[in-house]
Amino acid sequence: MLVHNQIYCGDCVELIRDLPDESIDLVITSPPYYQQRDYGGGIGNETTLDQYLDRLITLIEACIRVTKPDGSIVFNLGDKYAASSLLLVPYRFAIRATEQFPTLRLVNAITWVKRNPTPRQFKRRLVSSTEPFFHFVKTDDYYYAIDQFLAIQDQRPLKSESKVGQNLGKRYFELIANSDLTDEQKQLARTELQKVILEAQAGQIAGFRMKIRGLHAEPFGGQAGGRQIQLAKNGFTIIRIYGNPLKRDVIETPVETFKGSQHPAVYPVKLVIEFLHLLTRPGGLVLDPFMGSGSTAVACKLTGRDYLGFELNPDYCQFAEQRLKSMTTQPNLL
Template sequence: MNSWVNQVFCEDALEGLARIPDASIDLILTDPPYNLGKDYGNGSDQQSVQDYLAWTEQWIDKALPKLKPNGSLYIFLTWRFAPEIFVMLKQRMTMMNEIIWDRRVPSMGGSVRSFSSVHDTIGFFVNRKDYYFDLDAVRIPYDAETKKARSRSIFVGAKWLEVGYNPKDLWSVSRLHREHPERADHPTQKPLEIIERMIKASCPPGGVVLDPFMGSGTTAVAARRLGRHYAGFELNPAYCEIIEARLAAPEVPVASKKRKAEAKSAAVRTLDVPEPTLIADKAQTKAA
């Protein structure tokens, strides 16, 4: 196994991406700073518009060569900058979807001078026509009532009726509230449900997912749960500790119907390695 696989490097992705060989990644899945002024322990989310867009183009140009020819990219964005960034990506890739993530924000508060923003925008891009996409892995089962209504002979044995329907481009999944068992100490953590859907659809089993902005490490956790490999970067040392703790915590099987109410906190091991700090998948490290 390559030394960069199943590792999260605690360093700037603009420098660290040189570690990743070109054409080695099946899927780039990332949630970069939105430039909305949030505090991530650095100034990455507090740039001028011009600097933010220039920085975005810079990391895109460093990351895209890492994709395999049939690879794909998912990117979380805010509506404020999605148009400009989508144009950047359209000049380099083919856009397949604009996915709207409805965060299920309660109907209270918000602006009194505009409509309340309750969604994130996700761009789905591919390199070429033969990109990997496993629709059956993410189909949504029909309920019993729908199947009963389609009981006529022309529907008997229909694959789509048995395995379910194609998810639409509006994903209604609740944001992670403070009491949610998945929640880590990160202001913009994304739900595993969304990340796992992307990985199952667009990364083959045993493939590699790259996340240049790991944040709380959800991409790495999801990839490992689904039998994929991962690689990534995170600039904030405090978030690197969160990632390490989540990867060290007891794993909850994907198929389990009941999730533990509380994840046991895992001790964060201080790594005595040269900078940048390296976060490895401990399960794999023990097996090696």
């Protein structure tokens, strides 16, 4: 039985056998990329891509076994060029995983946009600056706290929407003037339009749409009945758009660097924190089979989740332990 909040030094394929079935809330990890670096043995240095994918498939099979029915598995993989051609390694892995384990569902391929990719301009191709994070689940009843995801970004004022509101407003005034509404209806439409523009400018609503009889298609769907009555009676209807900005499948952060890092391929703690909020409850248990410098463990400690980590290279195990011991909740560690 493995003790929580420990990093175990050894081969993840062997160590994961010690974990009971359905005991983990989230597996989140970044396996070594194919033929990218020599970490001193381990996964990544196989002679062929198929051999590499076979080993990852063996590991994800074990991850599926240890993950709870409402848990998630998140794999971040990088790509590679061979003979001037992109191998599409991450997608080959995702296709094989979903084909081989038909009950595995791929919820999203979330794109990590690196704000500061390695500044090396190629003459004949563009700089790669994205990597996928594949979010897999075992059942449709996976834990999912969508409101927690990118909550920090959501606190930004709805400035851009206010601008849209102003522009839309101008166009609608012209449309009202040129419509076949009665003078009384036009006056009411202008008053209501002015009101909703002010609401958008004050950030009380995210935006709005106006429909004017004879100019726009009639509304249909859930609330269409009420709107059709307004159109018939007043000659117009205004649809207010409330709620948060869309939660999109993109996370943009800089590549992680922190003082004294001894690991060449660290993923950002901030990014892991987003997944912890989205996919685990406070106190949940998170496994990273390729713990590297300990980023997943740092994110767990900062957000009150338990972790288990495996790492083959003893130097990285030691470094991750030091990083965890010395950490405070200061933002420079993020």
